[in-house]
Amino acid sequence: MTRRSVSLMVSGALIIMLVAVAAQLPVPYVVYSPGPVVDTLAQLETDDGEEIPVVQIDGADTYPVEGELDLTTVGVTSADTELDILTVLRAWLDDDRAVVPRSTVYEDDETAEESREQSAQQLSRSQETAKVAALRELGYEVPQQVVIATVFEGTPAEGALEPGDIIVSVDGTPIASPDEVAEMIREREPGDTVEIGIRRDGEEMTVTPETEAAEDGGHPVVGFGVDWGYELPVDITITIDDAIGGPSAGMIFALAIYDTMTEEPLIEGTHIAGTGEITGDGEVGPIGGIQQKIAAASDDGAELFLAPVRNCSDAVSANNGDMQVVPVENLADAIDAIETYTEGDPADLATCE
Incomplete structure (x- = not known):
């Protein structure tokens, strides 16, 4: 065997080893896959064998429902799972899956548990806004107020404020919207105290936490998040599998109600x-994984798919089979689209282009 042949063999072996090693190295991507669908008009079986509807209502008349109204989900690589290049390439070649940068889905060092907790909070919030949107569409008045949505650990807010506290004022000034709270706190210097008037369990009180610099060293913060809270005139419970999370089922929950x-x-x-997603005013917002959700719904036999209008550009290339995909801007649009479809006029519906 010549020296040249030996050199080629050694070089080839080294290249194969390098490729094999490189194939096992983690890459900064996650994969979206079609997830399960859930009929929000169905009956669920409890642990003791009792059947209950997904949507349960107390304090108002209810009526029988007919058909299937599916929320759709997308499977996402877990925060504690690292993918190799071969797995990513296989997903990239699959029309029903998508490869996206990890940084667009998870924060640096985010754990699977942290991701699940955030997803559960988003689901809970989506159910709340879905109830409000549906009730308002039905003609109910639903009063709203500014509430503490989240209190972050290790911040001045911890121990002073609690999720569910109603914010009445900041430094004696009445609060009319969540944005006003952040704006007034930003006017301070890190280390200043801020006087926050709250209502908790019907009792009004004042707390005076200090502000601190945000993690980026910029504007002052106290360490809590605010949002709209609502006083619902009807008791509505939505029961869904704990494995499902995120905000994107809001519109479907509202339609089921x-x-x-x-x-x-x-x-x-x-x-x-x-x-x-849906707001308390019924506006429908965009979501992630639209192509995978459309594919999942089509595989499950759905006839009509309602998509946020701002997802249209991605929805047009999804694998929808014979299923009609219709864009909607708000809850009223979604109701009109369903009524048009069930009346036998699907050609009159808008489509994503």
Whole structure:
């Protein structure tokens, strides 16, 4: 064997070893895959064998529902899982999956437990806003107020404020919106105290936590998040698998509530799916993984898919089969689209282009 042959063999072996090692190295990507769908008009079996509806309402008349109204989900690589290049390439070649930068999904050093907790909080918030949107669409008045949504550990807010506290004032000035709270705190210097008037369990009180510099060393913060809170005139409970999280089922929850509380069936025996965040005013916002959710709904046999209008550019290339994909801007749009479809006029519906 010549020296040249030996050199080629050694070089080839080294290249194969390098490729094999490189293939096992983690890459900064995660994969989106079609997830399970859940019929929000269905009956669920409890641990003791009892059947209960996904949407349970107390304090208002309810009516029988017909058909399927599916929320859709997307499977995402767990925060504590690192992918290798071969896994990512296989996903990239699959039309129903998507490869996205890890940084667009998870924070640096975010754990799987932290991700699950955040996802559960988002789901809870989406259920709350879905209830409000549905009730308002049905003609109910739903009063709103500014509340503490989150208190962060290790900050001045911890021990002084609690999630659910109603913010009445900041430095004696009445508060009319969540944005006003942040704006007034930003006017201070880190280390200053701020006087926050709150209502907790019906009792009004004042707390005076200090501010501190944000982690980026910039504006002052106290360490809590605020949002709108609502006084619901009807008791609504949504029961769903704990494995499901995130904010994107809001619109479908609102439609399920609306259908349950209207005498004339909305879905009318058809099979409809969809996705979209929703605000208390019924505005439908964009979500992630639209292509995977459309593929999952199509595989499950849905006839009509309701998508946020701001997801249209991605929805057009999804694997929807024979399923019609219709963009909606708000809850009223979604209801109109379903009524148009069930009345036999699908050609009159807008489509994503």
